[in-house]
Amino acid sequence: GIQVEQSPPDLILQEGANSTLRCNFSDSVNNLQWFHQNPWGQLINLFYIPSGTKQNGRLSATTVATERYSLLYISSSQTTDSGVYFCAVRGGSNYKLTFGKGTLLTVNP
Amino acid sequence: EAQVTQNPRYLITVTGKKLTVTCSQNMNHEYMSWYRQDPGLGLRQIYYSMNVEVTDKGDVPEGYKVSRKEKRNFPLILESPSPNQTSLYFCASQTLDSYNEQFFGPGTRLTVL
Numbered sequence: 094g095i096q097v098e099q100s101p102p103d104l105i106l107q108e109g110a111n112s113t114l115r116c117n118f119s120d121s122v123n124n125l126q127w128f129h130q131n132p133w134g135q136l137i138n139l140f141y142i143p144s145g146t147k148q149n150g151r152l153s154a155t156t157v158a159t160e161r162y163s164l165l166y167i168s169s170s171q172t173t174d175s176g177v178y179f180c181a182v183r184g185g186s187n188y189k190l191t192f193g194k195g196t197l198l199t200v201n202p
Numbered sequence: 203e204a205q206v207t208q209n210p211r212y213l214i215t216v217t218g219k220k221l222t223v224t225c226s227q228n229m230n231h232e233y234m235s236w237y238r239q240d241p242g243l244g245l246r247q248i249y250y251s252m253n254v255e256v257t258d259k260g261d262v263p264e265g266y267k268v269s270r271k272e273k274r275n276f277p278l279i280l281e282s283p284s285p286n287q288t289s290l291y292f293c294a295s296q297t298l299d300s301y302n303e304q305f306f307g308p309g310t311r312l313t314v315l
Binding site: 123124126128134135136138141143179181183188189190192193194195 | 233235237244245247250252260261290292294296298301302303304305306308309311
């Protein structure tokens with residue numbers, strides 16, 4: 094099956110800093126999504142981005158499908174951005190999402 | 203509002219007492235799925251359904267049952283829960299259009315004593 098690797102595993106920032114999270118995947122994909130898991134455990138859907146670039150406020154994402162990676166950019170980080178960020182992909186005819194292990198982001202005031 | 207709902211959100215139970223976690227979606231999605239999330243193991247698929255009366259095993263189906271009698275509902279049944287089923291459970295749904303995002307419910311945190 095598809096392998097998904099996320100880096101870095103942990104990231105500590107001061108409020109206001111920018112960051113880039115990376116997701117590498119091992120095969121072509123039909124679907125790539127970025128999620129934020131908040132402290133209550135909910136998975137918040139940030140982006141559906143199998144290719145190209147999208148922006149939503151302080152967050153943006155880019156997927157280069159031909160090179161099998163995606164980047165999530167967080168600008169001017171806030172303490173509420175803390176949590177785990179997951180990349181999840183789906184390939185072929187299987188609708189199962191394969192998740193990476195996540196990046197634990199801590200934003201300090 | 204388009205959404206996937208799960209109930210209950212939190213549950214503490216004892217070994218062997220049958221329980222059902224409900225999942226419902228209001229987006230007319232054909233595909234529904236259950237995942238469990240465990241520390242160090244990430245999210246793993248338990249069961250999925252491509253449409254009404256069509257279900258199949260995911261990666262970790264042991265100890266679970268599902269049914270899909272209506273398009274909007276996909277309950278997860280634990281006939282005889284055990285402590286190793288303590289986990290955070292997510293229901294998800296999407297259309298069968300390949301290029302479409304998957305929507306997740308808010309999660310159910312289950313503790314089996």
